[in-house]
Amino acid sequence: MKKRSILIVLLILAFSSFSLSQDMCKTVEMGVRDVYNIFSSNDLSKLNMYIEEDFLDHTPVEGQEPGLNGFMKCLEKRQLSYTDLKFTIKEIVVSPDGRKASVLFNLTGTYAGDNKDKNSKIDVIGIDFLLFSDKYKAKERWGYFQAEDMIK
Numbered sequence: 001m002k003k004r005s006i007l008i009v010l011l012i013l014a015f016s017s018f019s020l021s022q023d024m025c026k027t028v029e030m031g032v033r034d035v036y037n038i039f040s041s042n043d044l045s046k047l048n049m050y051i052e053e054d055f056l057d058h059t060p061v062e063g064q065e066p067g068l069n070g071f072m073k074c075l076e077k078r079q080l081s082y083t084d085l086k087f088t089i090k091e092i093v094v095s096p097d098g099r100k101a102s103v104l105f106n107l108t109g110t111y112a113g114d115n116k117d118k119n120s121k122i123d124v125i126g127i128d129f130l131l132f133s134d135k136y137k138a139k140e141r142w143g144y145f146q147a148e149d150m151i152k
Contacts, residue, residue, distance in 0.1 A: 052068065
């Protein structure tokens with residue numbers, strides 16, 4: 001009888017941790033969705049809720065400064081260059097422990113510059129690979145998108 005009780009307790013613990021893991025993955029996924037919605041907005045002030053101050057971007061754009069502030073400046077510059085900039089998530093995959101996520105996204109917008117390309121539309125696909133801290137904030141990023149299709 002003791003062996004059966006111990007087995008039942010172990011099964012309960014195993015399933016409860018599985019449930020916690022699923023909940024954490026859902027929480028991380030919802031946070032990622034919030035961040036990409038923020039990217040599409042004109043108010044980046046809430047990014048510090050989701051991204052660490054010492055954020056490390058392994059694939060920064062040319063001239064991007066380090067940390068969250070450098071990342072935000074880069075996004076602000078992009079928002080000024082493109083009207084109606086929109087990030088649409090196509091797929092999110094979160095690791096079982098909630099410490100990693102891959103994000104496939106579509107980026108669209110209209111170029112607002114002063115050259116011959118003004119009012120040209122962009123429509124590019126990108127992917128981000130994210131690592132999260134103990135606080136489940138993004139701490140590192142590797143990314144790719146069709147930069148050659150972006151108007152500079």
